[in-house]
Amino acid sequence: MLSLSTQAIQAEAVSPVVLAACGLGMTYRTGKFGDVVALTGVNFDIRHGELVSLVGPSGCGKSTLLRLMSGLITSSEGSLLLGGEQVRGPGPKVAVVFQAPILLPWRTILQNVLLPVEFREWPLQDYRERAFELLDTVGLADFANSYPHELSGGMQQRAGIVRALIQDPQILLMDEPFGALDAMTRERMNLDVLRIWEKSRKTIVFVTHSITESIFLSNRVFVMTSRPGKIADIIDVDLPFPRSLDLINTPVFGDYVGRVRACLQVSGDLS
C-alpha cells in the first residue's frame, strides 16, 4: 500500500502538467434574467496519465467545466491551459465521450467510429484497421457492420468510447457516459474504462454524480459544489491499480466515500 502510493506520487512528480486552470470561471449572460454564474474560481493542475473524476450534484457546473476543457465553450474568466496553451476551441488533443452515445442511426458502427477521422480529413484507410482493433478491445468486433439500433445501450456507449479513442487524444473527457445504463452494465463499463486507461495511459477526466464511481475511477477526485459551481476539495485516492470491483467493499474504499460525502455535506449540497 505504502509503496504503491509513493509510486503514484513519483509518477505525478515526473509527468508534465497537461491541463491547468487558474481562476477559471463561466458566467452565462442571459440578458432578461441577469447573469448566471455556472462556475467560479476553479484552480487545478492535471498531469499526464492521471485519472481524474469530477463529482457533484446536478447544477454544480461539472458539465460546464468539461465543456470548457473540450473547447466547445470558452470561459468568461480566468485561464485554461492545454499543454501550456490557452484553450480557444476544440482540437485534436482532446476527445469527448458524451452523456448519450450520439451514434448516427444511418451509419454502421464502423462508419460511426470513423466519423471523427472523416471530419478531421485524416486518411480513412489508415484508420480502418485501428478502428477494428479498438472495437475488438471493447468486444464489438462482430458488430462493426451493425447499425446502432441493433446494439444495447451499453454497447452503444462502448462504440462512443471507441469513436473518441480513434482520434488518439492526449486527454479523454467523459461526461457522465454511463448515467443511463443499468447498475450491472455500469460496473462492467467502469472496469472497461480502467482497462483502457491502463493500456493507453491517457489522461482521463470523468464526470459523474456517483460518489462510488468517482473514487473507483480515479487517482484524484475533484469534489464540486453548486451555487455557484466550484471545486470544494480535491481528494487524492491512494488505492492500488489494477482495481477490481471487490475494492468497493473494502473499509479503505468506504473511508474515501465518507470523505467525499462529508465534503459535499459541509457545503449543504447533500443534506
Next chain:
Amino acid sequence: MSACSPIAGGSGASRAPVDSGGSPLRWVRAHMQWTLTPLLPLVMLAAWSLACHQFGAPAYILPSPEAVLDALRDGLARAPMDQGGLWFHAGITIYESLCGLVLGAVVGTLLGFALASFPALDRVAYPVLVAFQALPKVALAPLLIIWFGLGYNGKIYITAIITFFPLLVSAMAGTHSVESDRIDLARSCNARPMQILRKIIIPSAMPYLFAGLNVASSLAVLGAIVGEFVGARAGLGMLLIQYNQAMQTAPVFAVLIVLGLIGFLFNYAVKVAEQHYCFWAQRRRHTLRAGS
C-alpha cells in the same frame, strides 16, 4: 395495430383458447387490409353499375363502368406518339410534373437549408415567403401561361411554385430538429460548417424532406393539370377540358383513372426512395411502436 399484436398475444395468454376458436368474423377482422379493403371498391363499383343500369342515369352524367373501361382500353390501345391516345398526353403531363417537382423541390430544399442556417436571412426573407405562400398559387396559372406560352415551360413553373413550399418548410423543420448533441459531437471533432451540413444536418433532416416530398409529389400532378386547364396544346388536363366540352363523359372518367394511377405511382416512387434513404428512421419508428 398489427405491430403490437405479438406483444398483446404474449400478455393475453389466458385468451388463447378463444383466439384459436377462429370464427370467420374474427379472421376477417384480423386481416382487414386483405379482406375489407378490396371489398370497398367492389361495393362502389356495384353501386355505380346499379345506378347506370337499374336507375337509368344518363350517360353524359354517369357513364356505365363498361363504357369507361372501353374508353380506357381505346385510349391505351393507341401508339405512344398518337395524339388521340392516352399515352401521349399522360407522357406530357408526367414530364411537366416531374420537371416542375424536381425544380421546385431542389430550390425549396436549398432555400430551406439556407434560411435555417442563417437566422438573419430567415428573419428578412421568411415573412415575404409566408405572404407568398398565403397566395393561392393556382391563381398564378393564367399569368404564367401569358408569360411562357402554351408549351411545357409554363406548366413546369406552376408545378415548381406549388411544390417549392412543402420542401422549404420541411428542410427548415428538419434542420431545426437536429439534436444539438450531434452538432456538439461534430464540433468537438473540428468539423467545418459544410461538413456538419453534409454529414449531420442533411441526413438528420431526411425524414422531414421525404414527408415534404410526399406532399409535393401529389401537388406536382395538380400543378401540371391546372396549367393545362388554362391553356395547352397537349396533356391530360387539356384532354379533360376537351372531352368535358364535348360532353364525352366516359373518356373523362378514363383520364381521371389515368391521373389517379400517375398520382399513385409518384407516391409509390417516393415511398420506395424513402425506404432506401431513410431505412434507419423507419426502423426506429417500428421499434418505438413495438416498445410502446
